[in-house]
Amino acid sequence: MSVQPGRLLEKVSKEALSDPEKFWGEQAKSLVWERQWDSVLEWKPPFARWFSGGLLNASVNCLDRHISTDTKNKAAITWESEAGESRTLTYYQLYRQVNRLANALKDLSVQKGDRVTIYMPMVPELPVAMLACARIGATHSVVFSGFSSQALVDRVNDAKSKVILTADGSMRKGKLIDLKKVVDESLPQAPSVEHVVVFRRAGNPVSMGPRDVWWHEIVERAAPYCKPEMVASSHPLYILYTSGTTGKPKGVMHGTAGYLVHLYSTAKWVFDFQRSDIFFCTADIGWVTGHSYMVYAPLMHGVTEIMYDGAPDYPKPDRYWAVAEKHGATILYTTPTALRMYMKYGDSIPNSFDLSSLRLLGTVGEPINPEVWQWYFTTIGKEACPIIDTWWQTETGGIMLSACTGIDFVPMKPGSATLPVPGVDAAVVDESGRQVAPGTKGYLVVRRPWPGMLLSLWGDDEKYRNTYWSRFEGMYYPGDYALADKDGYLWLLGRADDVLKVAGHRLGTMELESAFVSHRDIAESAVAGRPDATKGESIIAFVVTKEGIEGSDALRKELVDHIRRTVGPIATPDEVYFVGKLPKTRSGKIMRRLLKSIASGDKIGDVTTLEDGAAIDEVKRAYEELKKAVG
The missing domain is CATH 3.40.50.12780 (ANL, N-terminal domain)
Incomplete structure (x- = not known):
């Protein structure tokens, strides 16, 4: 037996x-x-x-x-x-x-x-x-x-x-x-x-x-x-x-x-x-x-x-797949950040490489969104490789x-x-x-x-x-x-100092960001809180669309409705900004502190670990444009 x-x-x-x-x-x-x-x-x-x-x-x-x-x-x-x-x-x-x-x-x-x-x-x-x-x-x-x-x-x-x-x-x-x-x-x-x-x-x-x-x-x-x-x-x-x-x-x-x-x-x-x-x-x-x-x-x-x-994306957004194929990698251990970036470009690029040597896939650095996990499992592992998160x-x-x-x-x-x-x-x-x-x-x-x-x-x-x-x-x-579920499995919901308290409800940034990424048009997201006199904190979201998708008022409304359905009305974001890139550390972690500072009008502070300074300008631009649009 x-x-x-x-x-x-x-x-x-x-x-x-x-x-x-x-x-x-x-x-x-x-x-x-x-x-x-x-x-x-x-x-x-x-x-x-x-x-x-x-x-x-x-x-x-x-x-x-x-x-x-x-x-x-x-x-x-x-x-x-x-x-x-x-x-x-x-x-x-x-x-x-x-x-x-x-x-x-x-x-x-x-x-x-x-x-x-x-x-x-x-x-x-x-x-x-x-x-x-x-x-x-x-x-x-x-x-x-x-x-x-x-x-x-x-x-x-x-x-x-x-x-x-x-x-x-x-x-x-x-x-x-x-x-x-x-x-x-x-x-x-x-x-x-x-x-x-x-x-x-x-x-x-x-x-x-x-x-x-x-x-x-x-x-x-x-x-x-x-x-x-x-x-x-x-x-x-x-x-x-x-x-x-x-x-x-x-x-x-x-x-x-x-x-x-x-x-x-x-x-x-x-x-x-x-x-x-x-x-x-x-x-x-x-x-x-x-x-x-x-x-x-x-x-x-x-x-x-x-x-x-x-x-991972120079000279083309295929480097990990090209290197894995060339050298016959059997185990790939990478970050959810890199996977979300690759997802943005669709399946045709990884599908053009022979990744059959892989037997095990792993992620590290931050929690992986379920939708990204599924893409990794299906597109990269062909449903034949276990994933270790x-x-x-x-x-x-x-x-x-x-x-x-x-x-x-x-x-x-x-x-x-x-x-x-x-x-x-x-x-x-x-x-x-x-x-x-x-x-x-x-x-x-x-x-x-x-x-x-x-x-x-x-x-x-x-x-x-x-x-x-x-x-x-x-x-x-x-x-x-x-959170630990009934089977003892552990689910990471974000840094505790990134937990938002909205009208008495505690919401982890990770669960909100995963909800945004579960929408078919969104590749990446980052959520920050801003002080709110009524609710304690309001939810501000910055999202990166997939290749070929343009941000619009219609998509913004669709995303708000999507969050209300998938997480609940309490998680309704007050503002959604479309950006081309998110500010990240050089190790690939989203610097939510910067997003919070921008949304709250605070000083940005130390940016020595920032990968690409242009990302801050991108976020600021989107923020100012939306502010002008809504008066």
Whole structure:
């Protein structure tokens, strides 16, 4: 008699929560240790130290473990640029490059515990740099290559980085981005920096100052083998600054052992990595998805990963499909933002590519609208690929909510993040921290520590405590609004600070935006609230129509009626604006704060994380035009 779907996952999850230390101790045996731990968990709320007493090295776990096996000559990274250039590094070639760069950094006096800022384009040398830092026990801090000099200065100074690794330039949508010039502009305000290492990528002329050295020159001089520095389990592997949509960016600090155990385990459970897999994660390494599921997890598992350097819609809106077909991707892990953009152009483009190699589809970064999920499942996966909708954060280190195809099959529900992964105790609670009944909206919390959790915020334990642990006693609060259904499936409804309170009713931005996208003519939407003397807040919507559809008063009325039917009269938007694009961070998240500021007439504030400044002008224009039209 066959076991019912989900029963095995239920069994594993129950065992994990009944004895978490035993469970995570078993998972930790998958790593390579120099010295095994004395205790699995030291929990002094809100600070967790996992696998205390253990010694290990992240570089060894990603590379050395494979060098004595037949994975040695397997492709580790297959790289492609938006111009169509390709390059492949085997595990052995990657290992050699990491060793040489590690020795080169030591020659520049980088030592265990020093911080190194990495400000580079999406080239294989970026993971090489991260792993070289890990090999010598230096803490890396990757700064997204689209950031300005001031954003770089803020992050370098906060980390007190000793060295910056950069490139002469990078290409984005056919245009040169002069990274070295940005670094040069930042240096007068970054006194801790002793050296700048420059990788030759774009070939454009750059000025080399007294602190500057060429990557290729110092690597050529370096010894070919670097003995790995064994570090304590809680040694900081990296600092990653949050995107900073409000206020000063926070330096999220992740340790080594707990983080790696969480990644190794979740990658196995969620993606069910097979030796034959070609894993295509479209994230930029400047964000946590790139760190966790593009560098560390796939390399620990010895799979081949595709690394794409470019925009998803340049030179044509087909890049992900073209890259997946060319390299035979078996797993695609991308964002709902990218999928909504591709949906806008219809089915004919993806249908012109052979995507039959795909066996699993995944999403990350924000909740996926059910209509987008259905398009992904039908058009891209041809109804043959399961979809994993993963929820997690920079702070959690790795995936927290997801289907686990490597353990068991559970029925898919379009738009749901499914269930907590084994060992994660997630729940939905009310204002008082009490778990709410199924079907009731509330706040997502995690009720006990997990291995991938951040150690703290760099240099600010008090802010760490206040930001994540003060709202609900003894519980980690990620700031998300959610709902658990009768089957225990979790539905993310948007950031809690994006929840609108209309005439006493709480409405999540995600549920409203999904309702707009469910209309046949709408590709993307963003909803913001504006203070209203009568209702508390009124609903303002910004929508992007599909290709070939024009915004009009008739369509606006149709959308209002559609929202009234699908969500209810309480959700009736007061205003609907048609825009060509929405303001997003460079990681693809909609900056609703900006929309709210525009609709409320407030100051816009910090826009360092904005992908395209023209989007703000587009929103402002639509807003002013409608205002004039209605008097």
